[in-house]
Amino acid sequence: MKIAIAGALCAALLAASVTAQAEVSPEDQIKLRKAGYSFMGWNMGKIKEQVIDETVSYNPDQVLAAANAISAISKSGMGALFGPGTETNVGDQVTRVKPEMFENTPDVITLSGDLTRAAENLVAAADEGDQSKVRTAFGEVGQTCKACHDKYRQK
Template structure:
């Protein structure tokens, strides 16, 4: 059953990505995906400061808001922003994506699925409010980011 759901989800993401690719030039696809990742990074930094480093007072509502922002982007269909012509710099938009990503969409879809699951869990743990559970969920989210970065992000 999980395989069927994953296959259907993959088909829906591919369909959505083809529609979005037709609407956005490659330069804009790169710009928008980078904006999404930057926004996620900013929100991850807020969680890290409160739940991990404890440099800022722990605030469950702020943690939850940041987790929801990350989750919203994770589920937004950003795969649509990796269309043809976005595997290299375009115009003023530089990219660090490894062109190998474009030859490995099935694996990338699995990595993406893992990231969405980790962001779902982060929201669940943020709702729960237990700092130790948020820490563990945040660590899993970081692992899912790293799994993709290690394979498909150039320095």
């Protein structure tokens, strides 16, 4: 059942990506995806400060809000922002995506699904308020990000 749902979701995302690509220029696609990942990174940083580094007092409401933002971004359909013409720099928008990403759609879909599942686990842990569980789930999100960066992000 989960595989069927995942397949339907992937088909819907693909359909949405075709529509979105027709409406958003390649330059704007790069700009928007960079903004989305920056926002995700900012929210990861808020959790890291509170749960990993412990340089900021733990605030369960803030951690939950950040986890929800990360999860929402992971499910936002940002794959639509990797349309044709966005594998290289466009205008004043610089991209660090490796062109190989555009040739490995099944792997990218798998990596994207891994991020979504890890982000949902982070939300569940944050909702419980257990810092230890949040720490573990946060690490899993970080590993899913790293898996994609290692394969498809230029240094």
